[in-house]
Amino acid sequence: MDPVMHLEVVDRDDRVIHRMPFDASVFPLTIRIARSADAAAEEVANRDARLVTSPVGRALLVGAAAFAVFCGFMWMHTYSRSAVPAAIGGGLGYMLGVLLYTMLWAVGGRVATGSSRFARHFVWACVVTVTLILLGVAQNALLFFLPSPFLYVPLAVVSITAVATTIFGHLGIASSMPPVRRWRVAGIAVASIAALVGLAVYSGWNDFSTRVDYVGAIEPLSATVIPAESPDDFAHGLDAVKRKLDRKGSREH
Amino acid sequence: MNRRRWRPGAGIAGVLLRIAQVTAVLLTPLLPGSRAAAQSTPEVFRRFSDRVVKIQVYAARSTAKTTLGSGFYVDGSGTVITNFHVVSKLINEPGRYRAELTDVRGVTVPVTVVAIDVVSDLAVLSSPTRPTAWLPLDTTGIRRGERLYSLGHPQDLGLSIVEGTYNGLLEHTLYPKIHFTGSLNPGMSGGPTITSDGHVAGINVSTEGNEISFLVPAARARALVARAHAPGFRVPGGFLADAARQILAYQDLYLRDMFRPSSPTVRLGSYRLPTQPAPFFKCWGDTYQKPDSQYTVLSHQCSTDDELFISDEQESGVAEVDHRLVTTTTLSTARFFSLYSTRFALADLDFGGDERYVTSFECQTRNVANGATRMRVLFCARAYRKLPGLYDAVVRAATLGSANTGVVTTLKLSGVSFPNARELARRYIGSVSWIQ
Numbered sequence: 001m002d003p004v005m006h007l008e009v010v011d012r013d014d015r016v017i018h019r020m021p022f023d024a025s026v027f028p029l030t031i032r033i034a035r036s037a038d039a040a041a042e043e044v045a046n047r048d049a050r051l052v053t054s055p056v057g058r059a060l061l062v063g064a065a066a067f068a069v070f071c072g073f074m075w076m077h078t079y080s081r082s083a084v085p086a087a088i089g090g091g092l093g094y095m096l097g098v099l100l101y102t103m104l105w106a107v108g109g110r111v112a113t114g115s116s117r118f119a120r121h122f123v124w125a126c127v128v129t130v131t132l133i134l135l136g137v138a139q140n141a142l143l144f145f146l147p148s149p150f151l152y153v154p155l156a157v158v159s160i161t162a163v164a165t166t167i168f169g170h171l172g173i174a175s176s177m178p179p180v181r182r183w184r185v186a187g188i189a190v191a192s193i194a195a196l197v198g199l200a201v202y203s204g205w206n207d208f209s210t211r212v213d214y215v216g217a218i219e220p221l222s223a224t225v226i227p228a229e230s231p232d233d234f235a236h237g238l239d240a241v242k243r244k245l246d247r248k249g250s251r252e253h
Numbered sequence: 254m255n256r257r258r259w260r261p262g263a264g265i266a267g268v269l270l271r272i273a274q275v276t277a278v279l280l281t282p283l284l285p286g287s288r289a290a291a292q293s294t295p296e297v298f299r300r301f302s303d304r305v306v307k308i309q310v311y312a313a314r315s316t317a318k319t320t321l322g323s324g325f326y327v328d329g330s331g332t333v334i335t336n337f338h339v340v341s342k343l344i345n346e347p348g349r350y351r352a353e354l355t356d357v358r359g360v361t362v363p364v365t366v367v368a369i370d371v372v373s374d375l376a377v378l379s380s381p382t383r384p385t386a387w388l389p390l391d392t393t394g395i396r397r398g399e400r401l402y403s404l405g406h407p408q409d410l411g412l413s414i415v416e417g418t419y420n421g422l423l424e425h426t427l428y429p430k431i432h433f434t435g436s437l438n439p440g441m442s443g444g445p446t447i448t449s450d451g452h453v454a455g456i457n458v459s460t461e462g463n464e465i466s467f468l469v470p471a472a473r474a475r476a477l478v479a480r481a482h483a484p485g486f487r488v489p490g491g492f493l494a495d496a497a498r499q500i501l502a503y504q505d506l507y508l509r510d511m512f513r514p515s516s517p518t519v520r521l522g523s524y525r526l527p528t529q530p531a532p533f534f535k536c537w538g539d540t541y542q543k544p545d546s547q548y549t550v551l552s553h554q555c556s557t558d559d560e561l562f563i564s565d566e567q568e569s570g571v572a573e574v575d576h577r578l579v580t581t582t583t584l585s586t587a588r589f590f591s592l593y594s595t596r597f598a599l600a601d602l603d604f605g606g607d608e609r610y611v612t613s614f615e616c617q618t619r620n621v622a623n624g625a626t627r628m629r630v631l632f633c634a635r636a637y638r639k640l641p642g643l644y645d646a647v648v649r650a651a652t653l654g655s656a657n658t659g660v661v662t663t664l665k666l667s668g669v670s671f672p673n674a675r676e677l678a679r680r681y682i683g684s685v686s687w688i689q
Contacts, residue, residue, distance in 0.1 A: 076591050077595075083547075209614070216598020228620040234678075244615045248615070
């Protein structure tokens with residue numbers, strides 16, 4: 001265009017909306033309007049590539065991967081010939097839960113900062129959910145190899161850390177808090193949840209039950225690699241059970 | 254030569270014969286061991302119903318009964334026999350309940366428990382009355398098919414009589430039981446089942462409906478009464494401690510030889526497993542596959558039938574063995590083990606019970622190797638609060654190492670000592686093997 005020409009885009013009230021240079025999108029093209037004296041027009045990225053790296057694009061990709069993990073997890077736990085449709089249904093159920101959870105953070109972020117950032121919250125929620133599923137699988141495998149009640153303490157620490165990290169990540173998306181403050185807020189939230197859970201466990205500590213509760217996970221491993229003890233050693237180890245029972249029996253109910 | 258046919262009724266011989274016949278008819282009912290077939294049900298009721306009483310249990314400060322049963326006098330000192338389960342509330346919660354006896358005339362008096370036999374489900378009571386008639390516990394020689402008469406107070410409808418048939422002692426039971434083909438009903442527990450001449454064959458104890466009922470043999474009641482009347486008889490520690498001692502002695506006896514190396518085994522797939530641990534176990538098998546499922550379950554179960562009544566909320570004395578062979582030809586290894594884990598963790602281990610009588614369970618899980626056979630083994634037990642030294646226990650094992658088949662086997666024991674539970678768990682695990 002002639003360097004002396006002046007181009008403005010105005011609205012009905014003659015308010016200037018755009019001045020040169022500016023970009024106008026006519027899908028799939030992006031047109032930049034500039035004076036010839038302006039710096040050479042930058043190569044405008046292909047819209048498709050921008051779509052992939054945009055928050056929405058990332059959310060779609062990560063969501064699809066998470067959905068595949070959910071369906072795979074459900075398929076692993078379905079043993080009928082109609083396992084595939086059942087797995088897809090289960091996967092959709094998981095995804096619906098993730099979407100509802102994401103919506104809560106998006107609403108909170110909208111209230112706090114004016115921006116929902118739904119796509120970013122959704123990506124983080126998918127990553128967290130998949131991680132928790134994998135943690136559960138790893139926990140069962142560990143308890144299979146080392147069936148000791150003492151494992152429950154470190155496993156609880158891992159679970160608490162996972163929850164704190166989840167909150168930390170969402171706060172980073174929903175607010176402009178510095179990292180130290182975010183960890184502090186996440187820590188307070190987790191401590192509150194842990195205190196409530198601890199109170200609930202403590203109050204139910206002596207709750208009577210006629211059921212037998214135990215971890216039933218069995219791992220697909222060759223028998224030769226599984227550490228095992230003899231029936232005699234197993235029987236000797238049952239004295240600990242008797243001691244606990246005798247203590248229970250001597251307590252007033 | 255003329256022959257003269259001898260005809261009775263002629264002359265002095267005939268008169269003497271007639272006298273002998275009448276005398277026989279009159280005296281036959283009084284002869285020991287005789288059964289006068291001519292006794293009718295109304296006649297049995299008329300002659301013997303006054304020896305049967307109604308037993309009712311009340312909360313200490315209440316006039317509404319909580320339990321109703323029957324009983325009968327066994328001697329002139331007011332000794333009454335009934336079932337343990339009729340008066341169990343007095344035993345389990347002493348001081349909170351009282352028992353009364355009402356005789357056929359409607360006279361009500363308090364009664365106290367003197368002795369119990371928990372295994373046979375019997376109790377001896379003492380009443381202040383001095384009956385003039387009672388039922389002797391001395392029946393012998395009853396034949397299968399003989400008619401018997403059961404007396405009691407069904408559903409509090411009044412003293413009733415039920416005809417039935419003696420079908421002998423059940424075979425292969427933990428303790429003696431008579432099979433009576435007659436309709437016993439709730440409320441008749443503790444009442445007598447007698448012959449037509451008033452001798453007690455057994456004490457009403459339970460029914461399965463369809464005229465299948467059971468009696469405690471009179472000999473067990475006789476032994477309990479003799480023990481109660483022995484000089485210096487006492488119940489050290491109270492009746493609950495006595496019940497615990499009886500059950501401990503009883504379970505020592507029947508568990509002693511279970512799951513020995515010489516015990517019977519059954520083959521399921523590639524595994525050899527214990528079965529029919531003793532003659533008093535009944536065993537059943539089945540196979541299970543839903544049309545849509547990708548696996549098959551082959552089951553084999555054995556259990557005893559002879560539970561002991563402890564309280565309304567708790568029964569004991571039962572042993573069960575349960576094997577489930579899980580097999581697939583289509584599931585991948587990972588999916589098979591996911592399925593296998595759910596079978597091992599199956600939430601079917603609920604023993605029932607009340608926190609007044611039992612604790613909750615304590616468990617231990619380990620991996621155990623019996624030769625070449627690796628297993629994931631769970632042991633859980635709970636203690637009886639009021640019967641010291643007694644426990645319920647469960648052992649569950651899942652074989653490991655195969656990608657498409659495995660056995661989940663379960664042993665359940667109720668009312669056992671902990672040393673017996675531990676020893677049987679060791680023997681049980683040791684009897685599971687993989688046939689290579």
